[in-house]
Amino acid sequence: xxxxxxxxxxxxxxxxxxxxxxxxxxxxxxxxxxxxxxxxxxxxxxxxxxxxxxxxxxxxxxxxxxxxxxxxxxxxxxxxxxxxxxxxxxxxxxxxxxxxxxxxxxxxxxxxxxxxxxxxxxxxxxxxxxxxxxxxxxxxxxxxxxxxxxxxxxxxxxxxxxxxxxxxxxxxxxxxxxxxxxxxxxxxxxxxx
Amino acid sequence: xxxxxxxxxxxxxxxxxxxxxxxxxxxxxxxxxxxxxxxxxxxxxxxxxxxxxxxxxxxxxxxxxxxxxxxxxxxxxxxxxxxxxxxxxxxxxxxxxxxxxxxxxxxxxxxxxxxxxxxxxxxxxxxxxxxxxxxxxxxxxxxxxxxxxxxxxxxxxxxxxxxxxxxxxxxxxxxxxxxxxxxxxxxxxxxxxxxxxxxxxxxxxxxxxxxxxxxxxxxxxxxxxxxxxxxx
Numbered sequence: 001x002x003x004x005x006x007x008x009x010x011x012x013x014x015x016x017x018x019x020x021x022x023x024x025x026x027x028x029x030x031x032x033x034x035x036x037x038x039x040x041x042x043x044x045x046x047x048x049x050x051x052x053x054x055x056x057x058x059x060x061x062x063x064x065x066x067x068x069x070x071x072x073x074x075x076x077x078x079x080x081x082x083x084x085x086x087x088x089x090x091x092x093x094x095x096x097x098x099x100x101x102x103x104x105x106x107x108x109x110x111x112x113x114x115x116x117x118x119x120x121x122x123x124x125x126x127x128x129x130x131x132x133x134x135x136x137x138x139x140x141x142x143x144x145x146x147x148x149x150x151x152x153x154x155x156x157x158x159x160x161x162x163x164x165x166x167x168x169x170x171x172x173x174x175x176x177x178x179x180x181x182x183x184x185x186x187x188x189x190x191x192x193x
Numbered sequence: 194x195x196x197x198x199x200x201x202x203x204x205x206x207x208x209x210x211x212x213x214x215x216x217x218x219x220x221x222x223x224x225x226x227x228x229x230x231x232x233x234x235x236x237x238x239x240x241x242x243x244x245x246x247x248x249x250x251x252x253x254x255x256x257x258x259x260x261x262x263x264x265x266x267x268x269x270x271x272x273x274x275x276x277x278x279x280x281x282x283x284x285x286x287x288x289x290x291x292x293x294x295x296x297x298x299x300x301x302x303x304x305x306x307x308x309x310x311x312x313x314x315x316x317x318x319x320x321x322x323x324x325x326x327x328x329x330x331x332x333x334x335x336x337x338x339x340x341x342x343x344x345x346x347x348x349x350x351x352x353x354x355x356x357x358x359x360x361x362x363x364x365x366x367x368x369x370x371x372x373x374x375x376x377x378x379x380x381x382x383x384x385x386x387x388x389x390x391x392x393x394x395x396x397x398x399x400x401x402x403x404x405x406x407x408x409x410x411x412x413x414x415x416x417x418x419x420x421x422x423x424x425x
Contacts, residue, residue: 025267032260040259041250054259062266074230076237076244083247084240091212096336112249119249134245155211156246162213184207185200191242 006129009034013078020068028065035079036061039086045111046090046157048101056093060086091159101158103168105150108157113138140190148183151176206235210243216342216378220331319397319420329418330373332357332397337388338380339370346376349401356402358412359387360395360419372406373399396421 013034019027036057043053043060063085075081094101102108112134120131141149150169154160160168166176205222208214214222225232319332328344341357349355355375358367368390371381383391400407401414 025264028263028267029260032263036259037252037254038248038250040255041253042247044253045250054255057255057259058262058266061263065263065267074234074237076241079248080237080240080244083244087247092336112246115251116245116249118251130245130248134249137242137245152211153246155213156243159212161215180208180211180213181204184204184211187242188203188207 010077010079014073017068017071017078020065021071028061028068031064031078031082032061035082039083041115042083043086043090045108046087046101047094047099049099052093052097053090056086056090059089063089087156094159103154103158103160105153108153109141109149137191140187143190144183144186145179147171148179148186151179152183152187155180202232202235203239206232207239209236210239220342319422321397321399321418321420323418330357330399332420334383334388334391337385338382340378340380341371341373342378343374343376347373348375352404353401353414354404354406355399355417356406356412358398358400359391360398361390362393362395367398367412369407369410370397391422394422 013031016027016031016034020031039060040053040057043056044050047053047056060082064082067085071078071081076084116131116134116138119128119134141152144152147169151162151165154165154168162173162176162180166173169176171179205214205225209219209222222232226236318334320328321330321332322328329347330344331342333340333342347355355373357370357373359370360367368387370383370387371379373379397420398412398416399418400412400416402412403414407413
């Protein structure tokens with residue numbers, strides 16, 4: 001998708017948010033149609049079970065409806081905001097269900113890579129903004145140490161606490177804390193370059 | 194701590210987005226989010242920085258029933274706006290006769306957070322505070338557990354305990370959620386029915402009971418604090 005088209009899409013989402021805040025259910029349905037397939041894909045990746053992903057999806061959009069009037073563009077793009085709600089719901093459910101899920105950070109990243117390649121392929125010659133942004137973030141993730149990257153991915157996609165990450169990576173808690181700290185600092189620096 | 198430094202703000206915001214702030218650190222940060230737009234912005238920036246990971250998922254069309262359930266969910270939400278003071282009389286009279294200057298003071302954490310609950314975050318939150326706004330306990334429900342965290346030391350009168358009650362809607366009797374800790378944290382598992390009831394509960398109340406809790410299963414002493422529950 002071209003940059004201009006992407007911006008049009010963003011401004012359309014913003015219009016729907018404003019109408020949701022006014023209580024127009026049709027606007028929520030438009031948001032849902034635009035964002036649900038990709039969000040459902042993310043929820044499936046986190047939860048690895050369809051029924052739970054459906055539950056998270058439903059709760060996400062009910063929540064978007066209830067919080068629509070609190071949304072501000074200063075809180076990020078509409079899609080980022082909706083995806084964040086969805087990710088947190090999914091991580092809550094994951095914790096509630098105490099499910100055994102794949103905890104291999106490399107596999108998590110490989111799944112993202114594959115999806116990003118598909119995003120790029122689907123759009124022909126022009127790299128869509130989401131694929132370009134992913135590539136940039138991916139380069140910065142590559143610049144981290146393997147342990148730092150693992151901390152980030154296990155927290156982001158698996159909702160692991162620092163204690164759980166320490167157990168999983170077989171490292172002292174203090175070390176994990178410093179990995180997280182350094183990962184955040186380098187990532188920010190790298191993305192701002 | 195000097196919260197003015199960019200570096201610290203970015204670190205805390207990043208940890209928050211990754212769900213790595215817990216307990217008191219998290220509570221302190223959430224309080225900062227209320228007061229400091231620069232912290233709200235720092236959190237939004239982290240969400241945006243990491244969002245490409247969330248977007249890098251293969252789209253899957255959800256089944257049609259998902260939307261039908263959402264539509265039903267938002268209609269149901271419209272119908273039920275609980276009135277805080279529509280409780281059974283015991284709550285209000287106990288509250289008055291106690292002569293304790295504890296007016297319901299509630300902090301709707303969910304309303305002021307710039308973003309939804311983070312990793313394994315509580316789905317329901319209530320802050321029990323004095324009339325002056327000093328927090329006494331932070332009550333959170335995570336998964337099937339209720340977690341009660343005392344803010345500092347909250348000493349009950351000698352020979353007494355503070356007990357936490359859920360006030361279900363529809364005129365039902367209060368249901369005990371357990372004894373509140375005088376300091377530190379306490380937690381309990383809740384049954385599915387209790388969790389369900391909590392979702393539609395009108396609020397929480399704290400009563401003064403004989404040490405070890407109410408002997409009758411209902412509040413016997415004065416109600417000293419009440420609060421609403423905020424769903425996140």
